[in-house]
Amino acid sequence: MSVETPTRMGVQDAHQLRVKSLPSWAPWATAAAAIAVSFVLIYLTSYGGMILTGVVAALLFVIFMGLAATFVEGGRSARNRMATILIYGAFILALLPLISVVWTLVSKGSTRLDANFFNTSMNNIGVFDEKGGAYHAIIGTLEQAGIATLITVPLGIMGAVYIVEYGRGFLANAIRFFVDVMTGIPSIVSGLFVLSFWVFTITPLYNDGRPAYSGFAAALSLSVLMLPTVVRSTEEMLRLVPGALREGAYALGVPKWKTITSIVLPTAGPGIVTGVMLAVARAAGETAPVLLVAGGLSAINFNVFNGGQSSLSLYVFQQAGVASEFAPGRAWTAALTLVVLVLVLTVAAKLLARRNKLAR
Amino acid sequence: MSQQTLPSTSAGSSGGGGGLPPKKRFGGDVIFRGTATAAGSMVLVIIAAIAVFLIVKAIPAIRDDNANFFTYKEWFTDGDDPKFGIAATVFGTILTAFLALLLAVPVALGIALCLSHYAHRRVATTLGFIIDLLAAVPSVVFGLWGRDYFYEPVSNLSKWLHDTAGWLPIFGSEGPYGKSVLLGSIVLGIMILPIVTSLSREVFMQTPPENQEAALALGATKWEMIRTSVLPYGKAGIIASVMLGLGRALGETIALALTLGSVFAINFDLLGPGGVTIASNIANRFAEANEFGRGALIASGLALFAITLVVNMAARAIVYRRREFVGSA
Numbered sequence: 001m002s003v004e005t006p007t008r009m010g011v012q013d014a015h016q017l018r019v020k021s022l023p024s025w026a027p028w029a030t031a032a033a034a035i036a037v038s039f040v041l042i043y044l045t046s047y048g049g050m051i052l053t054g055v056v057a058a059l060l061f062v063i064f065m066g067l068a069a070t071f072v073e074g075g076r077s078a079r080n081r082m083a084t085i086l087i088y089g090a091f092i093l094a095l096l097p098l099i100s101v102v103w104t105l106v107s108k109g110s111t112r113l114d115a116n117f118f119n120t121s122m123n124n125i126g127v128f129d130e131k132g133g134a135y136h137a138i139i140g141t142l143e144q145a146g147i148a149t150l151i152t153v154p155l156g157i158m159g160a161v162y163i164v165e166y167g168r169g170f171l172a173n174a175i176r177f178f179v180d181v182m183t184g185i186p187s188i189v190s191g192l193f194v195l196s197f198w199v200f201t202i203t204p205l206y207n208d209g210r211p212a213y214s215g216f217a218a219a220l221s222l223s224v225l226m227l228p229t230v231v232r233s234t235e236e237m238l239r240l241v242p243g244a245l246r247e248g249a250y251a252l253g254v255p256k257w258k259t260i261t262s263i264v265l266p267t268a269g270p271g272i273v274t275g276v277m278l279a280v281a282r283a284a285g286e287t288a289p290v291l292l293v294a295g296g297l298s299a300i301n302f303n304v305f306n307g308g309q310s311s312l313s314l315y316v317f318q319q320a321g322v323a324s325e326f327a328p329g330r331a332w333t334a335a336l337t338l339v340v341l342v343l344v345l346t347v348a349a350k351l352l353a354r355r356n357k358l359a360r
Numbered sequence: 361m362s363q364q365t366l367p368s369t370s371a372g373s374s375g376g377g378g379g380l381p382p383k384k385r386f387g388g389d390v391i392f393r394g395t396a397t398a399a400g401s402m403v404l405v406i407i408a409a410i411a412v413f414l415i416v417k418a419i420p421a422i423r424d425d426n427a428n429f430f431t432y433k434e435w436f437t438d439g440d441d442p443k444f445g446i447a448a449t450v451f452g453t454i455l456t457a458f459l460a461l462l463l464a465v466p467v468a469l470g471i472a473l474c475l476s477h478y479a480h481r482r483v484a485t486t487l488g489f490i491i492d493l494l495a496a497v498p499s500v501v502f503g504l505w506g507r508d509y510f511y512e513p514v515s516n517l518s519k520w521l522h523d524t525a526g527w528l529p530i531f532g533s534e535g536p537y538g539k540s541v542l543l544g545s546i547v548l549g550i551m552i553l554p555i556v557t558s559l560s561r562e563v564f565m566q567t568p569p570e571n572q573e574a575a576l577a578l579g580a581t582k583w584e585m586i587r588t589s590v591l592p593y594g595k596a597g598i599i600a601s602v603m604l605g606l607g608r609a610l611g612e613t614i615a616l617a618l619t620l621g622s623v624f625a626i627n628f629d630l631l632g633p634g635g636v637t638i639a640s641n642i643a644n645r646f647a648e649a650n651e652f653g654r655g656a657l658i659a660s661g662l663a664l665f666a667i668t669l670v671v672n673m674a675a676r677a678i679v680y681r682r683r684e685f686v687g688s689a
Contacts, residue, residue, distance in 0.1 A: 090470025186611020285498025
C-alpha cells in the first residue's frame with residue numbers, strides 16, 4: 001500500500017517530491033519592492049511623511065510576502081511566513097519607542113548637563129530663572145533609596161529564609177501567595193498607605209499634632225514596594241542552594257540557624273545581591289510615593305527625619321508641570337541623570353547575575 | 361522543595377538519637393526561627409495594615425461627601441459643599457488599562473515567541489536584556505517622553521483616524537489632539553510590554569520538547585507547531601501574564617498623570633482631550649489638596665487598592681494552579 005501512495009498523489013518523478021519554495025533572496029526583494037511602492041504612493045498622494053511611508057511599507061511587505069508565498073508555496077507555508085514576519089515585526093515595533101526614548105533623553109537631557117545643575121538646588125529659583133539644579137533631588141533619591149534598602153534587605157532576606165527553610169503549611173503558603181500579590185500593589189497605593197499610617201497617624205504624635213512630611217516617610221513607602229521583590233528573588237536563590245550542602249552541615253552537627261547564616265546565605269549571596277540591586281533600581285525611579293509623603297522641598301535638606309525632601313523622579317514631575325522655557329531642560333537633564341543611575345544599577349546587577357554560578 | 365528531603369532537626373526529641381546532647385529550649389535555633397517567622401509574617405501584616413489604614417482615613421472623607429461616592433463623576437473637595445465620586449476615574453482607569461492591554465498583548469506575545477522560538481539562543485539573551493531595560497526606565501520618563509515628543513505622531517494619527525473613520529464615535533473628536541486617552545493608552549501599553557513579555561516567554565520556553573518535536577515530526581510548519589503545542593501549553597501562563605500586566609496598568613500613576621487630559625467624563629472618545637484615572641487624579645491633585653481633599657484622595661486610592669488586589673489575586677491563583685512556572689513570576 002505504501003508503495004502505491006506516490007503514484008496515487010500524482011507524483012511521477014523524484015524532483016516533484018521536493019517542496020516548491022521561494023528563493024532565499026525573495027524576502028529582500030519583496031522588502032525593496034514594498035519600500036519602493038510605498039515611497040511612490042506617499043509621494044503621489046503627498047499625504048504623510050517618513051513615518052507613514054515606513055508603516056505602509058511594512059504593511060505592503062506583509063501582504064506581498066503573503067501573496068508570493070501563497071502562490072508559490074501554498075497556504076500553510078504562507079501562514080508560516082506571515083507568522084515569522086509578524087513575530088519579528090513585534091520585536092522591531094517594541095524597539096522603536098525604546099530607541100526614541102533613549103534618543104530624546106540623550107539629546108534633550110544634555111542641555112543642562114553642567115556643573116551648575118549638579119551643584120545647586122531649586123531654592124529661590126523663580127519661574128523665569130535659567131539656572132537651578134537638582135542637587136537636593138539627587139541627595140533625596142540617594143538617601144531615600146539607601147534607607148529603604150537598609151529597612152528592606154534584612155526583612156526581605158529573613159522572610160525568604162522563613163519561606164524556604166522553615167515555612168510549612170498554611171502560614172507559609174499564605175505568605176508566599178501574598179508576597180506575589182504584594183508585587184502588584186501600585187506605587188501610589190503604597191504612598192497613600194504611608195501617608196495615612198506614618199504621616200497622618202504617627203508623626204502628629206511628636207510634631208505638635210501636625211502631620212510631618214519627610215524623606216523617611218518616602219523611604220518607608222519605597223521599602224513597601226521593594227519588600228516583595230527582595231523576598232521573591234532571595235527565595236529563588238535559596239532554593240537553588242543544593243540540599244547536599246545543608247545535609248553536610250547537619251551531619252557535622254551544625255545547628256540549623258548556623259547552617260543558614262554561614263553556608264546557605266553566603267552560597268546564595270551573589271544572587272541575593274542581584275535581586276536587591278534590581279529592587280533598588282526600581283524603587284529609585286518611583287515618583288508617586290515620594291510625591292505623596294516627602295513634601296517636595298526645593299532646598300537642600302540632608303535630614304531625612306525633619307523637613308521635606310525631593311527626589312530626582314519627583315523633580316522631573318514637578319519641572320514637567322512648570323510653564324517656563326527653562327523647565328523642560330531641567331526636567332530632561334534630571335530624567336537623564338535618573339535613567340543613568342537606574343541603568344547602572346540594573347546593568348551591574350545583570351552582569352553580577354551572569355557570573356553567578358548557582359543560577360546556571 | 362529541598363526541605364522535605366532534609367532530616368528533621370528535632371532528632372533528639374523522639375527517641376531516635378539516644379547519644380545526642382539534650383536540645384536547648386531557647387537556643388539560637390529558636391530565636392532565629394522566630395525572627396524569620398516574624399519577618400515572613402510582616403508581608404501579611406503590611407497588606408492588612410494597608411487595608412486598615414486606608415479604610416480608617418477614607419471613612420471620614422466619604423461620610424462628609426455630599427454626593428454618592430460611587431456614582432458621582434466630578435471631583436470637588438474644596439469649599440463648604442464637598443462633592444466627589446469615583447465613577448469617572450474608575451471608568452477611565454479601566455478604559456485606559458484595557459486599551460493598553462489590547463495594544464500591548466499581541467506585541468508582547470510576539471516578542472516572547474521571538475525570544476523563545478525564533479531568535480538564536482545567544483541573540484535572544486541580548487534581546488531579552490534590551491526588553492528588560494525597557495522595564496527599568498522609570499515611569500516619569502515615559503510620561504515626559506509621551507507628553508513632550510510622542511504626542512506629535514499620536515496627534516497626527518488621531519487626525520488621520522478622524523478623517524478616515526470619524527463616523528465611529530470613538531474617533532469622533534474634532535480635536536485639539538494632544539493629551540488624550542489614545543496617547544495615555546499607547547504609553548501605558550509600551551510600559552507593560554516587558555512584564556507581559558517576560559512571564560509568557562518563560563512559559564513558552566517550558567513547553568515540553570516532546571510536544572514540539574511531535575508536531576514537527578507530523579509535518580507541521582513552525583507556526584503550526586507553535587499554534588498546536590506551544591500556545592495551548594502556555595494558555596494559563598498567557599492569561600496570568602496578561603492579568604499581571606492589567607494589574608500594573610491599573611495602578612500606573614505618573615505616566616498617565618502627564619499624558620491624560622484630566623477630564624471627568626464617562627465616554628468612549630479616544631482622540632479628544634480627556635481621560636482620567638484614579639492614580640493620575642491623585643497625582644495631579646495631591647499638591648493642591650487640603651487635608652480633607654487628601655482624605656478624599658485616600659478614599660479613591662482605597663478603591664484602586666481593592667481593584668488591583670482582586671486582579672492580582674486572580675492572576676496569582678491562575679499561576680499557582682500551574683506551579684511549574686511560578687518561579688518566573
